[in-house]
Amino acid sequence: GENVEQHPSTLSVQEGDSAVIKCTYSDSASNYFPWYKQELGKRPQLIIDIRSNVGEKKDQRIAVTLNKTAKHFSLHITETQPEDSAVYFCAAPSGSARQLTFGSGTQLTVLP
Amino acid sequence: KAGVTQTPRYLIKTRGQQVTLSCSPISGHRSVSWYQQTPGQGLQFLFEYFSETQRNKGNFPGRFSGRQFSNSRSEMNVSTLELGDSALYLCASSLGGQTNNSPLHFGNGTRLTVT
Numbered sequence: 001g002e003n004v005e006q007h008p009s010t011l012s013v014q015e016g017d018s019a020v021i022k023c024t025y026s027d028s029a030s031n032y033f034p035w036y037k038q039e040l041g042k043r044p045q046l047i048i049d050i051r052s053n054v055g056e057k058k059d060q061r062i063a064v065t066l067n068k069t070a071k072h073f074s075l076h077i078t079e080t081q082p083e084d085s086a087v088y089f090c091a092a093p094s095g096s097a098r099q100l101t102f103g104s105g106t107q108l109t110v111l112p
Numbered sequence: 113k114a115g116v117t118q119t120p121r122y123l124i125k126t127r128g129q130q131v132t133l134s135c136s137p138i139s140g141h142r143s144v145s146w147y148q149q150t151p152g153q154g155l156q157f158l159f160e161y162f163s164e165t166q167r168n169k170g171n172f173p174g175r176f177s178g179r180q181f182s183n184s185r186s187e188m189n190v191s192t193l194e195l196g197d198s199a200l201y202l203c204a205s206s207l208g209g210q211t212n213n214s215p216l217h218f219g220n221g222t223r224l225t226v227t
Contacts, residue, residue: 036218043218044218046215049215100145
């Protein structure tokens with residue numbers, strides 16, 4: 001099955017700086033890579049996703065890059081704000097039914 | 113559109129009891145997935161239902177079961193509860209199902225505490 005590793009587990013940045021979270025996956029057949037943000041006590045929410053036919057996707061301050069050869073994808077947040085503080089999860093499909101396997105999460109703290 | 117609705121929000125049960133959790137997906141979504149979230153294990157896949165059929169199952173014991181109704185609403189049941197079953201149980205719906213890489217939309221979860 002799929003093995004998704006996520007690093008770092010915790011990340012603290014100053015407001016206005018950039019944050020980068022990286023995930024690696026093992027199944028070369030994986031072709032869809034979403035990122036979810038979970039604020040304390042709330043549901044995980046999809047913030048951006050990328051499919052394997054593109055190498056990068058941007059949405060305002062958020063971007064995701066994909067390197068299929070190296071089997072890793074990264075979340076980039078620029079000009080971080082305190083409201084970006086949350087746990088971020090990456091995911092990749094695995095198994096014959098392609099269910100999403102999630103990374104272990106990154107606790108991002110943006111210091112004012 | 114209303115989001116994914118899970119009931120109840122909180123449950124406290126005793127070891128050995130059984131529990132049923134409910135999930136109403138977003139209107140039009142035919143796929144419902146269940147995940148267990150714990151601080152130590154993260155988000156673990158339980159199972160996915162699509163058009164009333166269980167399409168895939170994660171590595172959980174047979175005490176964990178589920179079903180989906182014709183209106184796409186889903187329930188999951190945990191029998192003979194153990195202390196380790198204490199967790200946040202999240203339901204997620206999607207349009208085409210995980211097989212089609214459709215984005216998952218999560219509910220707020222049911223917080224189960226087993227004493």
